[in-house]
Structure formats: structure tokens, C-alpha cells
Amino acid sequence: MAALSPDAILLTGRVAVVTGGARGIGLAVAETFAAFGAHVAVCDRDKPPFGEPAMTLDVRDPVAAEVFARAVGERWGRVDVLVNNAGGTFHAPFESLSPRGERTLIEENFTQLTAMIRRLLPLMAPGSSIINVTSSEAHQAAPGFAVYAAMKAAVESLTRSLALELAPRGVRVNAIAPDALPTEGEEGVRERMLADGSLPYEPVRLPPLGRLGDPVEAAGAAVFLAGDLARFVTGTTVHVDGGIHAAGGWRRT
Known part of the structure; x- marks a missing residue:
């Protein structure tokens, strides 16, 4: 097999779909993909700043999500990269979480994701990539966020x-698990949790690398997983967390 060229890092001409792409990690991914040459379609509950198409919608709404998927198909005729970034949470001890709140967390962090994959998979040819944005909470306890962590x-x-299911058709599926990458939404949840005072726990903020990260660093991992540099990578998770997952119970002093 021929050696990879420097152009292997580029996404020139590829069609990428980013859900939850109006701010935070989603926006960083969308902007970085565009900088690396991709055509980017974006949806979010907030108005996306750019995209072809760029649509304002709630991914939990099946009608609106279907309209978005059809618009992508009509505009580009294919999808080369799907980044399932949309999601959300709120702080609530398990005993106080209502059935309605639980359904909200399940729909926002899992059901909408599987539905979006089903909608766009027919547009994905061999060589395509699905990237699911999860969280460090998928790998560790999360008091006050039990159902959210379970969905991740x-x-x-x-x-x-x-x-494994999609490997025979040449579609790769990977995940990114970010942590310690402050965003507007994440900071708001943290502030409300600390103000509530109902749990004797506080999340550790300083990762082993000794600094907080930036959403663009998650975008870098997404560029890798989307392109030819990762053409033999599937079924894995990239932890973009400054070493928090590796550290386990160890904390930098």
C-alpha cells in the first residue's frame, strides 16, 4: 500500500453533517471541518452561524430532523461524515428526577442519535465515517447525572x-469522549450543580496535563477520525480530556 500523503489530513470536497453545531464543541468541529475543505451541513436548536444547509431545529423532533436529512440529500446527494454532537443534560439527583425528565435525557442523548444515523446512512458510501460525541461520564460515575451518563x-x-455491523460496507464508526473543555453550556450546568448543594461531590477540573482544554482540540480529533489518516480505525473512542480518563482516581496536585 502506498504511503499516505500530506493531503490525507484534508477533507477537501467531503460532505460533513454536524448536529448541535451552533456553539461549543459542535461549532468548533463544523468550523474546523470547513477549514480543512469540507462542505458542512449544520443543525441546532440555536441558529447555526453557517452551513449548507444550516437549519434551526430540535433533533428530537422527528419531522424537523427528517426535513433536515432530506435537505442534505437534495443539496449534496451523499454524506461522507456524520458527527452526532447534539445532546444535553441537567443536574438532578436520581430520586428527584421525574419520568418526564428521564425521557428527555434519553431522547436528547440517545434516541435522536440512532434516528439520525438511520436517516443518513443510506447516503453514506464506503469510506464514510460516523463520529459520536459522548462524554467522560460514559466511563466513570456521575452523581447527579446518572441517566445522562447511562445514555452516553x-x-x-x-x-x-x-x-462491526457497518464494517462490511466500509463505513467506520468511532466516538470522541471530551472532558475539561469548557463551553457555555457545560459551565452553566456546573454552576447550577454547585449552587444546588444537594450532593457532597464536586467534579475535578484540573486534568493531568495541568490546564483546561478548548473545544477546538475535540475538533482536531474529529478531523482525524473523519479523514484518511484514520481509514483503519473503527469501533474505538478517542478521549480528549487532558488525561482524566487515564488518571482514574489519581488527581494532579
């Missing part, structure tokens, strides 16, 4: 199973 763990399991 479900996405991790789904990623591995789909990687």
Missing part, C-alpha cells in the same frame, strides 16, 4: 456494535 455509555456501546 449506551452511545459508546452502540458505537462499537455499529462499527
